[in-house]
Amino acid sequence: MRKPISIAALFGAALLFLLPVAVFAGGSQEGGLVSINWPSIWVGKDSKAPAIADLVKQFNADHQGKIQVNIEPNPDYDAYRNKLNASIAAGQVPDLFIFNPDPTTFQYYQGDLLMNFTNDLKGSWGQEFIPGTIQQATRDGVVKSIPYEIGVTPIWYNKALFQKAGISEFPKTLDEFWQDCAKLKAAGVVPTAQMTGGTNAWTSMLWYTQILAALGGPNVFDKTPFSDPIYVQAAEILQRMYQNGNTTKDAVGANAGVSGGHFLAGQVAMFLNGPWYIGRVKKDAPEVFSNSGLAAFPAINGGHPGGQVAFALSNLAAGNTQDKAKRAAVIEFLKWMTKPDNVRTISESAGSLFAIKYKVDPAKTDPVQAQFINALNDAKFTVPNLTNVIPAKVTAQLGQGIGAMALGKMTPQKFVQFMSQQLSQAQ
Amino acid sequence: MTMKFHKHWKGIILFLLPVLVLYGMFFLYPLVFVYLVSLMKWNGVTHMAFIGLKNYIDNFRNPIFRLALGNNFIWAFSLGIVQIALAALVALILARRPKGWKVLRTVYFLPNVISKVAIAMMWLAIYNADFGMLNALLKVVGLGALETNWLGNVSTALPAVIFQEVIYIGYFMIIILAATMSIPESFYEAAQMDGATVWQQERFITLPLVRGIIVTSMTLAIAFGLRQFESTFLMTNGGPANATMVMGLQLYVDLGSLDYGHANAIGGTLIIIGAILISGIRRLFGEREETAEANQ
Numbered sequence: 001m002r003k004p005i006s007i008a009a010l011f012g013a014a015l016l017f018l019l020p021v022a023v024f025a026g027g028s029q030e031g032g033l034v035s036i037n038w039p040s041i042w043v044g045k046d047s048k049a050p051a052i053a054d055l056v057k058q059f060n061a062d063h064q065g066k067i068q069v070n071i072e073p074n075p076d077y078d079a080y081r082n083k084l085n086a087s088i089a090a091g092q093v094p095d096l097f098i099f100n101p102d103p104t105t106f107q108y109y110q111g112d113l114l115m116n117f118t119n120d121l122k123g124s125w126g127q128e129f130i131p132g133t134i135q136q137a138t139r140d141g142v143v144k145s146i147p148y149e150i151g152v153t154p155i156w157y158n159k160a161l162f163q164k165a166g167i168s169e170f171p172k173t174l175d176e177f178w179q180d181c182a183k184l185k186a187a188g189v190v191p192t193a194q195m196t197g198g199t200n201a202w203t204s205m206l207w208y209t210q211i212l213a214a215l216g217g218p219n220v221f222d223k224t225p226f227s228d229p230i231y232v233q234a235a236e237i238l239q240r241m242y243q244n245g246n247t248t249k250d251a252v253g254a255n256a257g258v259s260g261g262h263f264l265a266g267q268v269a270m271f272l273n274g275p276w277y278i279g280r281v282k283k284d285a286p287e288v289f290s291n292s293g294l295a296a297f298p299a300i301n302g303g304h305p306g307g308q309v310a311f312a313l314s315n316l317a318a319g320n321t322q323d324k325a326k327r328a329a330v331i332e333f334l335k336w337m338t339k340p341d342n343v344r345t346i347s348e349s350a351g352s353l354f355a356i357k358y359k360v361d362p363a364k365t366d367p368v369q370a371q372f373i374n375a376l377n378d379a380k381f382t383v384p385n386l387t388n389v390i391p392a393k394v395t396a397q398l399g400q401g402i403g404a405m406a407l408g409k410m411t412p413q414k415f416v417q418f419m420s421q422q423l424s425q426a427q
Numbered sequence: 428m429t430m431k432f433h434k435h436w437k438g439i440i441l442f443l444l445p446v447l448v449l450y451g452m453f454f455l456y457p458l459v460f461v462y463l464v465s466l467m468k469w470n471g472v473t474h475m476a477f478i479g480l481k482n483y484i485d486n487f488r489n490p491i492f493r494l495a496l497g498n499n500f501i502w503a504f505s506l507g508i509v510q511i512a513l514a515a516l517v518a519l520i521l522a523r524r525p526k527g528w529k530v531l532r533t534v535y536f537l538p539n540v541i542s543k544v545a546i547a548m549m550w551l552a553i554y555n556a557d558f559g560m561l562n563a564l565l566k567v568v569g570l571g572a573l574e575t576n577w578l579g580n581v582s583t584a585l586p587a588v589i590f591q592e593v594i595y596i597g598y599f600m601i602i603i604l605a606a607t608m609s610i611p612e613s614f615y616e617a618a619q620m621d622g623a624t625v626w627q628q629e630r631f632i633t634l635p636l637v638r639g640i641i642v643t644s645m646t647l648a649i650a651f652g653l654r655q656f657e658s659t660f661l662m663t664n665g666g667p668a669n670a671t672m673v674m675g676l677q678l679y680v681d682l683g684s685l686d687y688g689h690a691n692a693i694g695g696t697l698i699i700i701g702a703i704l705i706s707g708i709r710r711l712f713g714e715r716e717e718t719a720e721a722n723q
Contacts, residue, residue, distance in 0.1 A: 081683060088472060107470050251579070252579030253584070392680075
């Protein structure tokens, strides 16, 4: 019976040859055209999406036949990060990608997977960046990512709700803050938005960082996090923000959509987020937008007033390549995206702030964005946010710990001990 | 002694080769890789460093891991015992073909064609402390004192997440119902003539004959419970205070933290626990099944 065996042989061989071969990112070069694939989170509803899309379109038009940049939409932040981790672990680094710099993601610098920009930034290109930002992107003397979007997260409050409660200006001291919380509650307004959900308990994490900065000053993160008594003091203040109606009933377990939603709905007087949220507030809550005010955390006795939380939010990185044409194309595109005029375009349309020096046109600057810029410029000092100084594994437990503290399952001391243990285990 | 091969051994091997290659590529290789990486310290970027069983020891020393393991057993019990019992009960009732049984069969099965993500989002809204339907309903019926932040309360979060999975019995109900309806009517007619009650018919005819299907359903449900992830991730992300943490989510967090060693150690642990639990169940119920068959 030779026929069945030959048919079987052909079938088996065909299947073996046709087995799918994993093809991950990585552009190609066809007939002189260099293709750059860019999986990006700045798509869809992201406030920067339209401006970024236009800039990419313009770049492609200017380099037609030579360089083509293809945006691959990845609207979900967590899924994007996981996809990146999987690709990098498989050795398939995208041509271009975005990452939030923290102790975990800076591990990408290890090995030889990322493009090294150290020498490229030594020239005139490096002069276009705000001083200090390239240093923040440097590890062991090497720069393997381009600082791009920066965040500053002052307290964002609703002036109309404050007026409803008979408060004419933002509290200057912590005592005044608690008194104003009582006035807001009496007027039927929830004082603060909080959340313990999501991957990093974002809103509450920012509140905690603000309190730490107000207590510890510019060098608050010089020591190992959670090793100083001010972490307990800050936790006591944060715990009080969760009690006695100082936040919403659903704060424990809430994610960013819920905490932001309460602020957009005009239910909560104080919130924390960055300038990237301006577009959202303007579109979905125009009344909140027109009544927006920004402030630093109130002064605490014996503390350091006037600080702000400002940090590198997103860096741009590229996969290492031996292909000189591909490398040159990536650098060309990155220089385009960091050109001051182009960055200003994105900033004016989205409200975001960037690590590149650019002059804002007062006539075109959004009034709330102007407040963010002023908050940054007026800050006596800045500190990064807590997730910038602790590994992702510890960040993942921050919301759990804050939730336990809010529910009375942990005292502030136990919370700090818990976080300290998580930090030791992660190292 | 020379080995005797089947006369068509070449054809057999060639026909089996494609599926063996696929099986090897997508099951055996990943399985071996999981256990290999579980013995390493690896961040996915630099080279792996062998550290033996340290990842497993670290995991079992971690109180959050032990809590997650306990929660997974609760999930396995809830789905494997409670959900299957409910599914079997409803299947036995529908097998009697009461009025409107076809409509009920569809109604019970309908949620299973809807995405789990959509269902989790729906329950997230139902459980919301401020505008959720559950608290509103409790207020309306005069039980406002029971209002709480269902997913933000350590005591209620895990039961709340489990409840919204356990009640969707359609998938297993359909399987058990199909098995029940394949039992010849003559068995029940004979039993009725002998004066057997409905409960005696179900106990001595239906249940023994569908035992195999029920055991298989329990096995599947327990496996679903052990690998629980979606509902927990979407509804609570393991909170509040790790009260709903499960091993799948812990694994996900470790992967996101570039801690592949610990993540794969969790995966390896889950595989071993699953294998022990499932073979235990089959051994427990399988023996009696074989005895029942032998006695017929």
